[in-house]
Amino acid sequence: MTAVTETRADPIDLGPARIEEPPTGFIWVIKDSWTEATRHLRAVPRNPELLVFATIQPIMFIVLFVYVFRGSVQVPIDYVQYVIPGIFAQTVLFNSAFTGVGVADDLSKGIIDRLRSLPMYPSAVLIGRTVSDIVRNVVTFAVMLAVAFAIGFRFQGTVMGAVAATGLMFLFSYAFSWIQALIGLSVGSVEAANSAGFIWMFPLTFVSSAFVDVSHMVSWLRPFARNNPFTILTNACRALYNGYPAGSDAWVALAWALGITVVFALLTTRKFAQSTSS
Amino acid sequence: MTTSTATDARPAVLAEGLYKAFGETKALDGVDLRVDRAKVVGLLGPNGAGKTTAVKVLTTLIRPDRGRAFIDGIDVVAEPMRAKARIGLTGQYAAVDERLTGFENLEHVGRLFHMPRSEARERGRELLERFDLVESADRVVKGYSGGMRRRLDIAMSLIARPSVLFLDEPTTGLDPRSRQSVWELIEELVRGGTTTLLTTQYLDEADRLADEIVVIDHGRVIARGTSDELKTTLGGDVLEVTVAPDADVERVVAALAGLACGEITVGAVGAVGGTGSTADVHGDKVVVVPVLKVEHMVPVVVRALDAAGVAFSDVAGRQSTLDDVFFAITGHAAEDASDTAETSPKGKSGKAAAKAAKQGKQGKQTEQMTKEAGR
Structure with missing residues (x-):
């Protein structure tokens, strides 16, 4: 009996339980969101390959579209000036898929379970994620530019116009990242989130005015292409970058971005409150 | 033990009549639970028994369809935020952010518990030291082993000094060595007075760590008690004495009566389920003696039989396993239950781990029982 007796390590006494009432108030939504955002931001420089891949695709698109389609696509202005705003908008929107993938990753690894067991506002997890994903988007945008x-x-309009166009794209992408977060929470796996996140953005961004003139499309596609919010966004950005009047497009695009954000922030937050690893 | 204990006589965890269904499946079908302060309760059951659902209800992740649950007297459904401030959850997967360092993971959870940054850092360093992770503190978690991740995971649950620690299958998927180190860690916490509810598929784990074991299957509590109580009522360990066909079985039984903790049965070799007996001569009989603990019993039996002057061909001891316990209570094996219920992605790895654990179990039993004797 004595031969197998183990030496026991010291008991770990953690001290008295730290019983504190959870803080309430809007300020904590912001503080917790920032804490969550820093979790993701710290990771960005540690995974430079993610940024590399996030910039290769847009560079490829710029080069391919400009040099492959330039001669054969009929548009009212120079094709470079025409297509670049569309590629910018598409790329910035595509990056929203990273949000869904990240959320699905957190969910499948049990991190969402842990976060939901903490005395913090649930929406802070989602706000932190969506806000931090903007940073990656900014880096991609800078390379693309x-x-x-x-x-x-070249920017042919005012500086304010270019800033407004870029801001509009980022607002749209932010709105989309809430849709993607909902997808990420719903599908449960990283692979599925990746597919489900991209699949609908292809028709949305290609059946639009981003790469070609809508009036040259087959007739049954035209109504969708004309009213597609992505067309409205692209038209607004193209006008602002090139210095001609954007008309109502900028405001309609802004309304779309805000509307999607509000609706999907609510839906996603509600979904989050029931999400748990399977 | 602590100031909070002295002033708070309520049980740390109390659940009454928890019921939760997912479609047709009753994950919880009227579960009552109670964990008193500074105690460890082990929720034991196969995959799909409802253990994880119970933990998720208690930690506010899932709302029960019926029934009530309280943490320190706080209703988890009515006041989830206040309940959350008092719990630490270590879920089935090590919920660590692989992109951050161990230290950053700890600090992050501390911050989300709304500890001041300096306190979160100080506490994080303290826990890294206690949990033997100092050398890896500033390394990204991606490179951690399974056991290190699990230790960090548990540390993260403890950073805000919760009133109750929930451990959902803390060693599932770990290799035997990591399993051992996580066990030792939990034991140190338990001796330090951490109130814990742990779930496990492994009897030896519950046996080693828990003050009280609650056995659940198909969402119902089917037995509860201390490890010894369960073993006694559910069959416990057995000694198998193999004798020749013409042996005087009566005298064998009489010689061993004093050692048994239950009724001694006699059967043919092979008739007794899962016998480890080496005899395969046709017609040999096996005398099955239920005992509380099988350790050190074989020489005692041999001496008793010699003293009585009866002949025998083999004496073997066998410990009760989770399968025995399950079979005794439910009439079906634990493995069957995992096949029918809960089709989740972790099913496979869980089973593989169960196998690994079974293989690793034999070697650990002696030391495990020694510990218990000293308890």
């Missing part, structure tokens, strides 16, 4: 300038794209 440099490439676009290198092949001859």
